[in-house]
Amino acid sequence: MRGDESDTIAAIATPYGEGGIGIVRISGPEAKKIAEKIFRPRRGAATLVTHHIRYGEIVDPQEGVVLDEVLLTFMAAPKTYTRQDIVEINCHGGFWDLQRVLEVVLREGARAALPGEFTKRAFLSGRIDLAQAEAVLDIIQAKTEEGLRLAEEQLRGGLSKEVTGLREELLTILAPIEAYLDFPDEDIDSPPTDEVGGALRRAVATLERLIGAYEEGELYRDGVRVAIVGKANVGKSSLLNQLLGRGRAIVTTIPGTTTDVLEETVNLSGLLVRLIDMAGLREPRNEVEREGVRLARGKLSEAHLVIFVVDRSNPLDDQDRNIFQEIREKRKLLALNKIDLPQCLVTEALSKEMGVRDVYCISALNGDGIEGLKRGIVEAAVTGRAHRKDGELVPVNLRHKLVLERVKGVFAEILEGLRHEVPWDIAVIEIRRALDILGEIVGETTPEEVLDIIFSRFCIGK
Ligand SMILES: Nc1nc2c(ncn2[C@@H]2O[C@H](COP(=O)(O)OP(=O)(O)OP(=O)(O)O)[C@@H](O)[C@H]2O)c(=O)[nH]1
Ligand SMILES: [Mg+2]
Secondary structure, eight states: OOSOOSSOEEEEOSOSSOEEEEEEEEESTTHHHHHHHHEEESSSOSSOOTTEEEEEEEEOTTTOOEEEEEEEEEEOTTSSSSSSOEEEEEEEEOHHHHHHHHHHHHHTTOEEOOBTHHHHHHHHTTSSOHHHHHHHHHHHHOOSHHHHHHHHHHHTTHHHHHHHHHHHHHHHHHHHHHHHHHOGGGTOOOOOHHHHHHHHHHHHHHHHHHHHHHHHHHHHHHOEEEEEEOSTTSSHHHHHHHHHTSOOSOOOSSTTOOOSOEEEEEEETTEEEEEEEOOOOSOOSSHHHHHHHHHHHHHHHHOSEEEEEEETTSOOOHHHHHHHHHTTTSOEEEEEEOTTSOOOSOHHHHHHHHTOOOEEEOOTTTOTTHHHHHHHHHHHHHTTOOOEETTEEOOOOHHHHHHHHHHHHHHHHHHHHHHTTOOHHHHHHHHHHHHHHHHHHHTSSOOHHHHHHHHHTSOBTO
16 A cells, blocks of 8 residues: 555644634544543543544643643544544634644644645545545635536546446456457457457547546636637727626726736636636737737637627727637637617628627626626537536546546557557557556556645645
């Protein structure tokens, strides 16, 4: 077993700062002994019974002073988070108070836990696999409800199930090939190349679906970048303010008001949206504008989605058309603004001319049409990325995606080999290699350095 799990670790498990309560957590073989040394129950026997909460005091055994009034829970292995003995002490939630209790715990035989060390123990003891351990981190760091849902799905083993299914399929392919190789004298039929090829292609399709799921998941985890683009004075900053529901950007009648790039996040139906307002894309008239336009173009290239704003109360001009050319290749919504003013542009004609189907008529001044546009943003960001199975999105993070891509690469090589009648023993080695690489997702074959990196991203006490 990797890592050192034999000692007892302790940490403050709640955030630093003032809180209603704060928790000191201890895990390891000495946890109960330490607790019994420092805990004095108000009533009843001194012995701790598993999975019972006790009320009492923490006493510094050296000084004999009472440190805090607490609720203490002892949970005996193996039905615990780490599968070791765990003690959790609910203290009053002040930093110094918790720190004093932790110090006594450390003095009585525990070691200060490293970041993520409790979860690492849960992984090393086999209670959860690596993908699930990573899910714990995602749950803590989730920025939206959807991101949280995805992390929870991963903790339930969503991806692990997919990987297990894939590995089982590969083992089914392997069995007849290995039998053929192992018993050359027994007149076993040579493996059917077509069937093996078919199974590998199915596996590649599964891998592609999972890799696609990463992209969708990323949207929920890290948010979608939406750039608000258009010429000067069409109402980009007003739209930003409407979408945010507050006056973030300066709005004036003067074209060229916004020179810098403004980025603000908003939660739309559980989707974290990073809105980017920028200078109108035009020929810069001075150095400030030149820098603004340069920054804007950079942001534009990173955007997942563009809202192209056009002033509907004025004729379309070359500036609009030039900007449209610039964002041709981007996924986009067309927002026809200023519908509170007399109409000049015809929606259908414009939609046709630009070849954009998603057109929203809005007034960034009085808020008309903004709710519809918000729904449109969410839809455009999410649709066309349906990598769900049974309606559920499979949670895949960047590390998983890189592993899946490596496996896909190996499969491509094997398929190529089969076409050129590569010897079966070589194909077997390659399939075994793919199995090993897949094992990295759940942590069976993950290098120690990678584990260290993963767990070091956790906070102390988790
Ligand atoms: N009537 C009307 N006026 C609007 C609407 N949206 C914006 N405006 C006005 O248009 C002017 C320009 O608005 P901004 O939001 O600053 O436009 P912008 O695109 O950010 O302009 P720059 O930052 O200069 O590129 C302001 O006077 C706004 O009040 C609208 O829907 N209706
Ligand atoms: Mg502006």
